[in-house]
Amino acid sequence: MRTRFPPSPTGMLHVGGLRTALYSFLVAKQTKGEFLLRIEDTDQAREVAGSVDAIVRGMEWAGLTVDEGVMMIDGVISEKGTRGPYHQSKRLPIYRKYVDQLLASGDVYPCFCTAERLEKMRNDQAARHVAPMYDRLCTKLSTEDIAAKIAAGEKHVIRMKVPHTETITFNDDIRGELSFKGHTIDDQVLLKSDGFPTYHMAHVVDDHLMDIDIVTRGEEWLSSLPKHLLLFRYLGWSPPRYAHVPLLFNKDKSKLSKRQNSVSVDEYIEKGYLPEAMINFLAMLGWNDGTTQELFSMDDLIEKFSLERVQKSGAIFDIEKLDWLQGQWMRTIPLDDFVARIRPLVEENYPEAASDKDFTKKAALIQERITFFKEAPDMLGYFYKEPTVSMNLIASKKQKIEAADVPRLIKILIETLDAISEKYWNEASIEAAIRAAMEKESVKLGQLLWPLRAILTGREYSPGAFEVAAVLGKGVTMKRLLTSAKEDL
RNA sequence: GGCUCCAUCGUCUAACGGUUAGGACGCAGGAUUUUCAUUCCUGUAAUCCGGGUUCGAUUCCCGGUGGAGCUGCCA
Secondary structure, eight states, rough: EEEEEESSSSSOHHHHHHHHHHHHHHHHTTTEEEEOOOBOOOGGGGGOHHHHHHHHHHHHHHHHHSSSSEEEEEEEEESSSSSOOOBGOHHHHHHHHHHHHHHHSSSSSEEOOOOOHHHHHHHHHHHHHHOOOOOOOOOOOOOHHHHHHHHOOOOEEEEEOOOOEEEEEEETTTEEEEEEEEGGGGOOOOTTTSSOBHHHHHHOOOOOOHSEEEEEEGGGGGGGHHHHHHHHHHHTTTOEEEEEEEEEETTSBBOTTTTOOOOBEEEHHTTOOOOOHHHHHHHHHHHHHHSSSOOOOOHHHHHOOOGBOOOOOOOOOHHHHHHHHEEEEEEEHOHHHHHHHHHHHHHHGGGGGGGOOTTHHHHHHHHTTTTSSGGGHHHHHHSOOOOOOHHHHHTTTTTTTOGGGGHHHHHHHHHHHTTTTTOOOOOHHHHHHHHHHHHHHHHHHHHHHHHHHHHHOOOOSSHHHHHHHHHHHHHHHHHHHHHHHHHOO
16 A cells, blocks of 8 residues: 655644554555655745754654655655655646646636635625535636636636535545535635645645555545545546544644644654654554553554554543653663663763763663653762762651661661671672661661662662662762761751 | 534543443552652543434434534645
């Protein structure tokens, strides 16, 4: 199957767009077909510089590799494929050719109505509670009138003629049978007065010429489907299969918008989300494989995805599940890869980390509690910089530690740990020693561990005291304990 | 207003006429020999309403209701 993703370059890559693109991509890949990227830049007014670049980068980040059309080649936005150009703005003569064909067959007609007249017409219709539709005034023009107006250079558009007596039915891959009454369908503008096609014309021509088998697009296109079906018929082509994907919503069920959510893929990249988490999340928002599996890699999705199991109703874009998935995927990263990702970040803040032979051990301590790579420097800070420890932190009601007890507890810790030789300094021996001390001094385990951990890290939360002490080494551990003992906390 | 689509826990969803309506996120509680996180366990919570078809409806049909999208020389 050949599928496609056709974004408009009007801003950043939208997460909703990425989900639709993902579904298209999965269909293409699981059938060993091609996935194309086409740029729908037919509205010059809305175009935003840099959008194509953001879209292409976003797709690459997500792992949606494009086989044909617009893509990054050696760092520059290029086109590849035999059915180009893949920017619609470069295809104007092609659309013109088919519009002329439709003009000749009488399926479309020129319309000279001004924006003012159209607006007045719609206001009148609204006042009368009837559907706002073009009143077909220009269909009354004679061939001579038309020729004269065109010769005089009058601005005009080309509209399609919709048969009002027909009911158009179609079978959508996700929704099943759909039907639309002809008299409710407007005579859609196909070619604008600036010579650019509207989406409707461009979509039909391009998806036919580019041999697209399945058009996967958002549900917002459902109401214009009959127009597209009619166009395929007028042009003598058979339509592709269509799969109208349900929309993504804000918490209040309105169409996902940036007023209420981060909708740009760039924002998620910036925040540090893993593409695996985002893809997994987007795929599950409206699709499942029927089992209780929650974690899907791209390969799993390619294998198991099917349009038939895509939900018909829209889904609320709920970040909480994304965040959970983010944690899940963070934990699947092999330790070496994890180290490679966080080490540069940590070195930026603590240059001494560059020569740290124990960096991997430290990284291992935080991998199971980290959500985003960028948290790493903060989480590892106390390994490279003396922490500031306050009595406020050590004295803990929950651990039954009174400020008055602290000097004694620190003294026990110092004596206990100092007895362990450098050679046997490891997690197991530290634990054994502390436990023995706990018995001997009849204190609770927490009364020793909480101060130890607090003094070593200076933090309320951190990996366990045994692990930290072991990785820190006897020298640093003792030094920090001694410092705390000396200071008047 | 018109057209079209949709409707299971708060959220994402499973159940293709017969289940104590299942799972996940979240939330609450507990366990995991210190905190946080992880992991594990337990709990919490749903078939929009009304008819019909059927021995039996979450499931099929109809009608309401509710929500959404479209209604542009935007896509």
